Amino acid sequence: MNLLSVSNLNVNFKMKKQELAALIDVSFTLNRGERIAIVGESGAGKSILGFSIVNLISKPGYIKSGSIKLENKELTKMNLRQLQEIRGKRIAMIFQDPMMTLNPVLTIGDQLVETIRSHTKITYKDARNIAIEKLHNVQIASPETRFDQYPHELSGGMRQRVIIASVLLLNPDIIIADEPTTALDVTIQAEILQLLLAICRDNGVALVLISHDLGVVSKVAERTLVMYAGHIVEEGPTLEIINDPQHPYTQGLLNALPQMTLPGQRLNQIQGSMPSLTERPTGCAFHPRCPYATEKCQQEQPSFIHSGVSSVACFLVEDMVNDFANQDEEDR
Template structure:
């Protein structure tokens, strides 16, 4: 059994005009020590999926259906008190902006000690010792001095290292990292991701990495999910998806990488933009932007307009696409005719 199993997760936001579905039928799993990437454009539902795991969705958002099982325990039905024993303890989260996460009026040491004492019955001295050890693990220079400094006295990269140290304080089984390097420059981003990968491998910690950077995903994760308009549209081993993407949206994301364009020419881009969740197109939500709705012979795939695609298996990957289903079906026909 997987450490984390998410099945048919449905998250909605109750608005005046009616409920808006932010996540639809999201399913995935995570084994102990495994690294999973979740990618997609802004508005795809990546962060909502991450926040749902710890029930951190702000009202009027709520989990409308589905299951989140962690180590055999159903999280969606836990009381707030019971959930606090999981949140921050066995499942930790690294947020995008460390300055929004750290309390500006408390020293780094005070915040780390407070976190430890909220979950363990230990003395302040013991908690401070553990905090110092974690700061050393994330390779912060002069960790003893940093414990008595305030967040504004640290650089952006050092603040993010502090956040990672706090996430590791209670030796969690899973770390959820929501675009952890967004606010950092490129060289610091590489250092932080290398550090996070090293720590996860060393301590056998599962990692869920939320990002729009396919380059980072390809280097850090073993499996990946591609999300679009609140739904998973492709999933499988990272290397296979990067090398041979099945869904047209995934192909578009990879082709949009700067290294995929001819030097001196315009960057490739997916036409159009993500649809509003309150007004999704019928059928496949991606079809208004998809160049494969029309076949090579000029005919149109009507199913793209009319039916939400089901997942089909291609190699070790799954893609929710009518074109992929059609291609797989056409490959099977000759073999069946020979039989």
């Protein structure tokens, strides 16, 4: 049984005059201990998908249809009290800005202890010992000292370590990390990613890493979902997607990485921009930016087709797969 199963998920934003689709028929699974990534530009729907998993979509957004199951439990049908039992305890979230999570007027220790005691019936002393142990586990020096400090007294990287420690307090099955290293410099980014990877491996925790950077994803995730305008357009093993990207959008994301250009050259970029919810084009949403788009792409939405070990929603790939199959038949 999959640990997490998302099936045909549709998330809309209900405006005064219209409903806008933010996620469209999104489906994927996550196994226990597996690490997956969700990548795409800003506006692709990555964070909305992450928030949807624990039903944290704020109005006017709402889950219109579809299923989100944690093992055999349907999360979309749960009331607030039931969801509070899941949030933090079974599924925990790490946000890109730790100051949005940490309370500036409470010490680090008070916040960690409060988290533990809100879900368990243990003494303050025991909760304090657990908190200090978790701070030690995320490689925070002098955890007893940090326990009594306020968030503003810590560096950005240290605060992110505190957040990781906080999500480990209740031993969750899944961690959803939404751009957890965006606000950090490159050196600290690498340290945080290695820490997150080690923690998930050592504790058998499944990870959903949300990122716009395929370079970051390649270091952590076993499997990658590429999102564009609310759709998943490619899914497969991370190394396969990086070494042999199938969808033109995935190819564009990889070509835009800084390491894909020589020093002194202009960075590559995908022409155009992500469509807004009010300007979603017909057919394949990527067609206005795609160098291979045809009239069919403008009119119809492509279905997923298997290409090697990946699944891709693209008519170009579909034609190539069909041509290869036909050629194979003729050779026989």
